[in-house]
Amino acid sequence: MTDQPKIRIRDLRKSFGRKVVLDGLDLDIGVAESVVVIGGSGTGKSVLLKCILGLMEPDSGIIEIDGRNVVGLPRAERETCMRKFGMLFQGGALFDSLPVWENVAFGLIQAQRMDKSRAREIAVAKLAQVGLGEDVSLLSPSELSGGMQKRVALARAIAAEPEIIFFDEPTTGLDPIMADVINDLIIKCVQELGASALSITHDMASARKIAHRVAMLYQGRIIWAGPISGIDNSGNPYVDQFIHGRAEGPIQMAVRRD
Amino acid sequence: MNPLASIGSTFLGFLGAVGHLAMFAGTAVGHCVRPPVYPRLIGRQLLEIGYYSLPVVGMTTLFSGMVLALQSYTGFARFSAESAVATVVVLSMTRELAPVLAGLMVAGRVGAAMAAEIGTMRVTEQIDALTTLSTNPFKYLIAPRLIAGTISLPILVLIGDIIGVFGGYVVGVYKLDFNAGNYIQSTVQYLERMDVISGLVKAGVFGFIVSLMGCYHGYRSRGGAQGVGAATTNAVVTASIMILIANYVITELFFAR
Numbered sequence: 142m143t144d145q146p147k148i149r150i151r152d153l154r155k156s157f158g159r160k161v162v163l164d165g166l167d168l169d170i171g172v173a174e175s176v177v178v179i180g181g182s183g184t185g186k187s188v189l190l191k192c193i194l195g196l197m198e199p200d201s202g203i204i205e206i207d208g209r210n211v212v213g214l215p216r217a218e219r220e221t222c223m224r225k226f227g228m229l230f231q232g233g234a235l236f237d238s239l240p241v242w243e244n245v246a247f248g249l250i251q252a253q254r255m256d257k258s259r260a261r262e263i264a265v266a267k268l269a270q271v272g273l274g275e276d277v278s279l280l281s282p283s284e285l286s287g288g289m290q291k292r293v294a295l296a297r298a299i300a301a302e303p304e305i306i307f308f309d310e311p312t313t314g315l316d317p318i319m320a321d322v323i324n325d326l327i328i329k330c331v332q333e334l335g336a337s338a339l340s341i342t343h344d345m346a347s348a349r350k351i352a353h354r355v356a357m358l359y360q361g362r363i364i365w366a367g368p369i370s371g372i373d374n375s376g377n378p379y380v381d382q383f384i385h386g387r388a389e390g391p392i393q394m395a396v397r398r399d
Numbered sequence: 400m401n402p403l404a405s406i407g408s409t410f411l412g413f414l415g416a417v418g419h420l421a422m423f424a425g426t427a428v429g430h431c432v433r434p435p436v437y438p439r440l441i442g443r444q445l446l447e448i449g450y451y452s453l454p455v456v457g458m459t460t461l462f463s464g465m466v467l468a469l470q471s472y473t474g475f476a477r478f479s480a481e482s483a484v485a486t487v488v489v490l491s492m493t494r495e496l497a498p499v500l501a502g503l504m505v506a507g508r509v510g511a512a513m514a515a516e517i518g519t520m521r522v523t524e525q526i527d528a529l530t531t532l533s534t535n536p537f538k539y540l541i542a543p544r545l546i547a548g549t550i551s552l553p554i555l556v557l558i559g560d561i562i563g564v565f566g567g568y569v570v571g572v573y574k575l576d577f578n579a580g581n582y583i584q585s586t587v588q589y590l591e592r593m594d595v596i597s598g599l600v601k602a603g604v605f606g607f608i609v610s611l612m613g614c615y616h617g618y619r620s621r622g623g624a625q626g627v628g629a630a631t632t633n634a635v636v637t638a639s640i641m642i643l644i645a646n647y648v649i650t651e652l653f654f655a656r
Contacts, residue, residue, distance in 0.1 A: 194530070194531055195530070196527050196530055196531075220533055223530070226531060228527075228528070228531040230524045232523055234523055234525045236525055236528070247532050247534070248532040248534075251532065251539070252532060252533035252534060301532075
């Protein structure tokens, strides 16, 4: 790891009305490092991702990307910054009006103004990288199974060769075998690109596989962070309860979202 | 609970909604006039809003023109002014009926579809995905719809004018035994350029309203299938009401002396 982290987050705060979601969150993600943020549903994992991506404006705090604070940047500069990012959405978020290959090539055609036939070649190559044949490229996303959609979404996330990739619950809703296939693909793609990765998940099997470092988010803060090898003897009762999936313990589940 | 408080909070909520809508419209129009534009997407929306609405608008204006001839004939026959039927038909069609009816029909057909499509894209995170792929959703989704709506409704209304007058002609000549030549002559005789132009200006405004409300409610929809359903209903209802209000305002601007 070099001195300057790829992403450096300090004292990030975000509330919705009276509900405090992020309460002074600190997190570093190194160059070519894969960090997994774990935490229960509704603890603000998605809000964290959306703040870094610029889909939401945090109330206060610092988000530095390559040493540059992006909070409060004008929209145009923020959009330039966005080109370093790739994102795999939880539900895939494929554009259902476009065939698979145009989904994968979308960023290349729209943002980079690449010529269509060249973008298509790259799209087919990226699809091959996630184990999908050329025949799939002409189908519409609604014709694909959940696992296939995730693969296409992964191909789309890596198509523009981003420096940072975000994974929002990459294995949720998949059977264990497909989940493992997706985990392998994530590891492979991140390694090939040499990219930094930030994943949020509550699937411990997935976290153990793809993480270099794990951070546990609870009540708007990172309450524990460390290498994945240390997670079983973290000495933190919250982490212990979470990774063993016990109903009893210091964490009380909120039933309502707000 | 204090009744004044509830009145106040309702009013503040209304003002908030008006402010949101105005900001949304401002941003959207800003993206319409600044590059990049997406000609292919505008073309697709023109097809969707304009071409596929032709049958609906055609049927609506045809039968409106027919019933107008029939009704005005029964009225005017009571004081032997049957010859005014053609004039009444053409003036009501171009100035009022074609733009308003076409606007309302397109609001039902297109506004609802837009709200449902954009709303679904919102709840399935497709709009967020656009942003992460460095594409501004206002440019990619909303600007093409606003441009296409504003262009295609005047064209639809111009066609609707002609079909409506034709409907009046058919009833006048084949049912009420007018002379065909006389009917056409009195149709053209009192028609002024301003009658048609005011109708087309109205149509442009209505087209903008329909697209704006469809996009606005879709873009802001929340909470899954139910949210998208509510967005669809709101888009049609608010677009229809705004069309009727705008219709009065524009008429006032054009003809009040």
